[in-house]
Amino acid sequence: MASTSQSEAIKGAKVLMVGAGGIGCELLKTLALSGFQDIHIIDMDTIEVSNLNRQFLFRQSHVGQSKAKVAREAVLKFRPHINITAYHANVKDPKFNVEFFQKFNVVLNGLDNLDARRHVNRLCLAAEVPLVESGTTGFLGQVTVHVKGQTECYECQPKPTPKTYPVCTITSTPSKFVHCIVWAKDLLFAKLFGDKNQDNDLNVRRSSNDSEEGNGSSDASKDVFERSPHESPDQYARKIYDHVFGSNIKAALSNEETWKNRKRPRPIYVSDVLPEEERNGGVHSEDGMGLIPSAMGSLGLKNPQDIWNLSENTRVFLEAVKLFFEKREKEIGNLTFDKDDQLAVEFVTAAANIRASSFGIPLQSLFEAKGIAGNIVHAVATTNAIIAGLIVIEAIKVLSGDSKNYRMTYCLEHPNRKMMLMPVEPFEANPSCYVCSETPLLLEVNTATTKLRDVIEKVVKSKLGMNLPLVMLGSTLIYEEGDDLDADMLATYANNLDKALTELPTPVTNGTTLSVEDLRQELTCNINIKHRDEFDEEKEPDGMVLTGWSGPTTKPEKSNPSSNGESSSAAGAKRKLEEISDLNGKNKGIAQEVEVDVVDDDVSVLNEFPTINKKTRVQ
Known part of the structure; x- marks a missing residue:
C-alpha cells in the first residue's frame, strides 16, 4: 500500500506516456488503477487486427482508429473521473518541444524504435524531467530509470551494431530467405516506389532478353524501371517481373565462375508461371479490403500464415504493383517500407518468395516474411503486464524523491537464483557520453x-x-x-x-x-x-x-569503493551485468539484452534487422 506521501505524489503528478501499444495499454490501465489523475498519451499509430491478441484496450471495431484516443476512451469507462489527454501524433512533431516536456513530472516510454527513444531522452534531459524507459521481447523485458545528474541517460551506453550482409550476397548470391527479404525491401521496393535520386545497388541494366522475354522496349539506354506513358500498370508490373526475376538472373548465369561452387538459380518469367489469359490481361478481381488497397484482398487470399506457391506469389506481386499505381500513385517516389503498410508487406513477401524460388530457397508465409522485414519479435502479454507494473513502481519512486531505491529491473526468461526479476542499481552517467556529458x-x-x-x-x-x-x-x-x-x-x-x-x-x-x-x-x-x-x-x-559517439562497451563502475558490483543478496542489490546470464546457459544472451534494448513486438528489436553492407560491391 502506498504511503501518504506517495499517494499525494501520485494524485498531484502530471504524467506523459509515449507509446500506446503492447506496453502502453497495460501501462495506462495500471496508472489509472494506481490513482494517477492526470495522464497524457502520445502515439502516432492506428490499431491493427494483429494488435488485438495482447493490446487489451482495443477491440475489432477499433481497427484503423488512433491507438492513443481509443486507449483513452477505454480507460475512462472504468475511471471516468480522471483526466486523460490523447495525442494522435508523432512525438517528434515540433509542438512536443522542451517547453511541452517541462509541464510533466515524469515521462514514461513504451516506444518501439531507437530514433524516437533518443529524441525523447534528449528532450527529457533538456527539460530536466525524469524518464522511465522500457521494452519487451517475448519473455524478456526491462525497465530503466534515467534522471539527469543522478543516473546515466538512455544514450550513455552503446546499442548493438545492426547485422549486415555484403551487397554482393544480397544482389547476386542469396542463400537465405532473409537475403531475399533485404533485397525486396531495401532494393526493389525502394527502386520502384521510393526516392528515385537515391543510390540503389539493384541491377537496373537492360539486357537484350528484356525485349524478347518481357514487354519492354529494345532501347538499351532506357532505365527499365521508368514507366512509359503508354504502359498500363499491368504491363509495367509484368515488365518489372520479367526483368528482375528473368533477364537479370539469366545475365548473372553467364558468369560461370560465380556458380562453380554454388547452386545455379533459374530465371523466372511471367510466361513460365501464369496461363496466357492472365499474362495478357492481368489479374481481374475486386478489391476485397474496402478502402485499404490489398493484393491479398483482391485475390481472395485470407490466411497470412499460408505459404503461397510460385503462381500465387506471382499474382500477388503483379497485383501489388498495379494497386500502388492505381490507388496510391501520388505516394510513389516518396515511399519507404513500413511493416504496418499492408500492401508494402504483400509486395515484399511476394518478391522475396519469387526470388527465393529462383535460388532454391524455401518459401515463407506473409506472417513470417513480415516478421523478418519488420524485425518483429512477437510479444507475450504477461511480460508486457509485468513491465508496465515495474514502470509504475519506478515512477512512484521518482515522484516521491526516493532516489536511493531506483532500480533497473530485468525480466528473465528462466529463473536466475530463483528470481525471474533481476533488479540492478542505476549506473552513473558515462563521462564519455556526448549527449549528457558534452564530451567532444x-x-x-x-x-x-x-x-x-x-x-x-x-x-x-x-x-x-x-x-x-x-x-x-x-x-x-x-x-x-x-x-x-x-x-x-x-x-x-x-x-x-x-x-x-x-x-x-x-x-x-x-x-x-x-x-x-x-x-x-x-x-x-x-x-x-x-x-x-x-x-x-x-x-x-x-x-x-x-x-566517442557510442561510448565504452561496458558499464562504468559506481564510485562507491565498498562495492565491487557483485552481491548474492536478493532485490535491491547491485550486480554485474554478466550475472544476469546463469552459468548453465539457460539465459544465454540475456546479458546482451541488458546491455541494449528490447522492445514491444509491435515493431523491431532495436538494431537487429539485417542491412546491406556496402563494403563489397558488384560492378
Whole structure:
C-alpha cells in the first residue's frame, strides 16, 4: 500500500506516456488503477487486427482508429473521473518541444524504435524531467530509470551494431530467405516506389532478353524501371517481373565462375508461371479490403500464415504493383517500407518468395516474411503486464524523491537464483557520453575529398540522431535545416552540401572544431576534425571514422569503493551485468539484452534487422 506521501505524489503528478501499444495499454490501465489523475498519451499509430491478441484496450471495431484516443476512451469507462489527454501524433512533431516536456513530472516510454527513444531522452534531459524507459521481447523485458545528474541517460551506453550482409550476397548470391527479404525491401521496393535520386545497388541494366522475354522496349539506354506513358500498370508490373526475376538472373548465369561452387538459380518469367489469359490481361478481381488497397484482398487470399506457391506469389506481386499505381500513385517516389503498410508487406513477401524460388530457397508465409522485414519479435502479454507494473513502481519512486531505491529491473526468461526479476542499481552517467556529458567527438576524415553532405547524412543525422541540425564553424553558420529559412539561405546551404570540407566558404581542415546543434532537442555537441588521407574500404566503408559517439562497451563502475558490483543478496542489490546470464546457459544472451534494448513486438528489436553492407560491391 502506498504511503501518504506517495499517494499525494501520485494524485498531484502530471504524467506523459509515449507509446500506446503492447506496453502502453497495460501501462495506462495500471496508472489509472494506481490513482494517477492526470495522464497524457502520445502515439502516432492506428490499431491493427494483429494488435488485438495482447493490446487489451482495443477491440475489432477499433481497427484503423488512433491507438492513443481509443486507449483513452477505454480507460475512462472504468475511471471516468480522471483526466486523460490523447495525442494522435508523432512525438517528434515540433509542438512536443522542451517547453511541452517541462509541464510533466515524469515521462514514461513504451516506444518501439531507437530514433524516437533518443529524441525523447534528449528532450527529457533538456527539460530536466525524469524518464522511465522500457521494452519487451517475448519473455524478456526491462525497465530503466534515467534522471539527469543522478543516473546515466538512455544514450550513455552503446546499442548493438545492426547485422549486415555484403551487397554482393544480397544482389547476386542469396542463400537465405532473409537475403531475399533485404533485397525486396531495401532494393526493389525502394527502386520502384521510393526516392528515385537515391543510390540503389539493384541491377537496373537492360539486357537484350528484356525485349524478347518481357514487354519492354529494345532501347538499351532506357532505365527499365521508368514507366512509359503508354504502359498500363499491368504491363509495367509484368515488365518489372520479367526483368528482375528473368533477364537479370539469366545475365548473372553467364558468369560461370560465380556458380562453380554454388547452386545455379533459374530465371523466372511471367510466361513460365501464369496461363496466357492472365499474362495478357492481368489479374481481374475486386478489391476485397474496402478502402485499404490489398493484393491479398483482391485475390481472395485470407490466411497470412499460408505459404503461397510460385503462381500465387506471382499474382500477388503483379497485383501489388498495379494497386500502388492505381490507388496510391501520388505516394510513389516518396515511399519507404513500413511493416504496418499492408500492401508494402504483400509486395515484399511476394518478391522475396519469387526470388527465393529462383535460388532454391524455401518459401515463407506473409506472417513470417513480415516478421523478418519488420524485425518483429512477437510479444507475450504477461511480460508486457509485468513491465508496465515495474514502470509504475519506478515512477512512484521518482515522484516521491526516493532516489536511493531506483532500480533497473530485468525480466528473465528462466529463473536466475530463483528470481525471474533481476533488479540492478542505476549506473552513473558515462563521462564519455556526448549527449549528457558534452564530451567532444573526434571525426577522422579526408577534408579535401569528403563533402559536407556526407558528414551531415552519415554522421550528424545517422549516427548522432539529430533531426534538424545546425552546423557552425566558430561564429560562421555553414549549414542549417528548418521550416523558417528563406530561399536565399536554403540555396546557400544546398550549395555548401556539395562542396568538400576544405572548399567551404570557411574551410574545415585538420584541427577544426565543428559545433553541431539540434534546436528542437536542445542538444549541442562539438566535433573535432582530424584529417586523414586514406581509409580501409573493407573496415571503414564510409570513408570517415567517428569516435566517442557510442561510448565504452561496458558499464562504468559506481564510485562507491565498498562495492565491487557483485552481491548474492536478493532485490535491491547491485550486480554485474554478466550475472544476469546463469552459468548453465539457460539465459544465454540475456546479458546482451541488458546491455541494449528490447522492445514491444509491435515493431523491431532495436538494431537487429539485417542491412546491406556496402563494403563489397558488384560492378
